[in-house]
Amino acid sequence: MAVPTDPTRKRILDAAEPAFAEHGFAGTSLRALTRQARVNLAAIHYHFGSKEALLRAVLDRIVAPVNRERLAGLDRLEAEAGDRALTVEEILAAFLRPALDLIRDLGERGRILARFLGRSATEPTELVQAIVHEQFGEVGIRYLAALERALPTVPPGELFWRFKCVIGVLTFLLADPTHLTSPLGAERSQDSDVELRRLVAFLAPGVGAPATFCPQS
Amino acid sequence: MAVPTDPTRKRILDAAEPAFAEHGFAGTSLRALTRQARVNLAAIHYHFGSKEALLRAVLDRIVAPVNRERLAGLDRLEAEAGDRALTVEEILAAFLRPALDLIRDLGERGRILARFLGRSATEPTELVQAIVHEQFGEVGIRYLAALERALPTVPPGELFWRFKCVIGVLTFLLADPTHLTSPLGAERSQDSDVELRRLVAFLAPGVGAPATFCPQS
DNA sequence: GTCTATAACGGGATAGAC
DNA sequence: GTCTATCCCGTTATAGAC
Numbered sequence: 523m524a525v526p527t528d529p530t531r532k533r534i535l536d537a538a539e540p541a542f543a544e545h546g547f548a549g550t551s552l553r554a555l556t557r558q559a560r561v562n563l564a565a566i567h568y569h570f571g572s573k574e575a576l577l578r579a580v581l582d583r584i585v586a587p588v589n590r591e592r593l594a595g596l597d598r599l600e601a602e603a604g605d606r607a608l609t610v611e612e613i614l615a616a617f618l619r620p621a622l623d624l625i626r627d628l629g630e631r632g633r634i635l636a637r638f639l640g641r642s643a644t645e646p647t648e649l650v651q652a653i654v655h656e657q658f659g660e661v662g663i664r665y666l667a668a669l670e671r672a673l674p675t676v677p678p679g680e681l682f683w684r685f686k687c688v689i690g691v692l693t694f695l696l697a698d699p700t701h702l703t704s705p706l707g708a709e710r711s712q713d714s715d716v717e718l719r720r721l722v723a724f725l726a727p728g729v730g731a732p733a734t735f736c737p738q739s
Numbered sequence: 740m741a742v743p744t745d746p747t748r749k750r751i752l753d754a755a756e757p758a759f760a761e762h763g764f765a766g767t768s769l770r771a772l773t774r775q776a777r778v779n780l781a782a783i784h785y786h787f788g789s790k791e792a793l794l795r796a797v798l799d800r801i802v803a804p805v806n807r808e809r810l811a812g813l814d815r816l817e818a819e820a821g822d823r824a825l826t827v828e829e830i831l832a833a834f835l836r837p838a839l840d841l842i843r844d845l846g847e848r849g850r851i852l853a854r855f856l857g858r859s860a861t862e863p864t865e866l867v868q869a870i871v872h873e874q875f876g877e878v879g880i881r882y883l884a885a886l887e888r889a890l891p892t893v894p895p896g897e898l899f900w901r902f903k904c905v906i907g908v909l910t911f912l913l914a915d916p917t918h919l920t921s922p923l924g925a926e927r928s929q930d931s932d933v934e935l936r937r938l939v940a941f942l943a944p945g946v947g948a949p950a951t952f953c954p955q956s
Numbered sequence: 957g958t959c960t961a962t963a964a965c966g967g968g969a970t971a972g973a974c
Numbered sequence: 975g976t977c978t979a980t981c982c983c984g985t986t987a988t989a990g991a992c
Contacts, residue, residue: 530957549765551985562959567987569957686918687941690911691904701903723951724904727944747975768967779977784969786975959992967984974977 524559531569533559538580539631543638547577547650574649581642581650584635585657591620592661596668610730613668614688614722617661621692622718625702640697669729676733684729691725741776748786750776755797756848760855764794764867791866798859798867801852802874808837809878813885827947830885831905831939834878838909839935857914886946893950901946908942 524536537559541550552573556563570576595616599608621639625632642650662685669681676684695701702717741753754776758767769790773780787793812833816825838856842849859867879902886898893901912918 546763546765548763553984553986563986564960564988565958573986683918683937684941687908687911691907694904694907694910701900720900723948724901724945727948728941731940731944770966770968780968781970781978782976790968957992959990961989961991963986963988965985965987968982970981971979972977973979974975 530559530561530565534561534566534569534576535580535583537561538576539584539638540634542577542580543634543641546641547573552576577649578653581638581653582657584638585642585654588620588624588639589657589661591623592617593664595619596664600668608668608672610669610672610726611722613665613672614725614729615718617665617688618692618721619718621696622702622721625696636696637698640693640695673730676730680733681729688725688729691721695721747776747778747782751778751783751786751793752797752800754778755793756801756855757851759794759797760851760858763858764790769793794866795870798855798870799874801855802859802871805837805841805856806874806878808840809834810881812836813881817885825885825889827886827889827943828939830882830889831942831946832935834882834905835909835938836935838913839938842913853913854915857910857912890947893947897950898946905942905946908938912938 524533528536534555537555538550541555541558552563552566555561555566566573566576570579596613599612599616603612621636624639625636628635642654666678666682666685669685670678673681741750745753751772754772755767758772758775769780769783772778772783783790783793787796813830816829816833820829838853841856842853845852859871883895883899883902886902887895890898
């Protein structure tokens, strides 16, 4: 992944990714990164300025493409559907697919990134939460709007809460990608479609449930 | 919570709880704890031996009662049901209630503990995962068995996976207890029953779904 | 852009007096 | 059981040569 001939900046990012994913932000020292990336300590400060700035750079590189994919997927879906209303299943699949694809497409690194993403949602550092939040903003708004159109009888506040539960499941599964592999020791499926369908099948009934237990109704 | 007259050992635990919850293990220094607990640095080593051992003590104090409650709740449920099979809703409620009660009964500290628990599931440190795993063992086995009896047509492997998703949602909600408060700015409900019913209503359909998308079937 | 050297500080752990 | 003092090491960050 990070061969010695890579530019210094890339080597640092490539080393920081699994380190942050595995040990968290506070648990990762810059010196550990210098050893792993075979880079000088000062180089990190030259290229990124500070440890926090490095974290931001790492996170941006991971999160941005996933969320871009999510928006593109929703665009495609809405264009294909025309006047027809989207189903909950379609919306959930479009939202979940980019994250699952990460794992399928990138192999070991994908699993590392997924772990990073899963961890980020509960990271202590306010910085991490701020970055993810900021990157996530438009995605949340667009998908929530899509869900509201698909489920006009469920109060928006309740839908918001259910959407957060969806994120919770995804986060948890990503934090330890072994959760995604098929149970009972079946071989890991090379396509993420089966995982995606399984996740959607689990989540869609709850997301689309009638609004019986809504406290604010 | 930790008044200056408390025994030293308790003051340390009470200070460590919110600190670990907020900043994580690596992000919390023993020196910060000494300031908060108004305790000498050496006292921590005298009472606990090491930082890791302190973490273990803190975790034990939190997790043990919750899991005891979960087992007791399942016992009660099965005793009352007699020969009748338990419903998915009953099982999920028994599993989820102790964690939600934590927040209701303990106020601010409850929210701190919940955050700690939520975080623990994705904590970097292998130690944390080992402790939680070890404490959780019997709970997982008993509840999974109950689910298998309630849903004999769903393959056990699939049920196991769905149960992990339940834990994922709970973990995520606990990690930031503001997720649990009613949406739309409604006042926080003093009883956790409404939250519990909402969670069960969201999860039960997915847990009990027919086994259509099971990869191993 | 990359290095060496070092500043300035905080970390966990321990010895030993009381 | 609780304190002070200290060890020894690692931390981020920076200055300045090349």
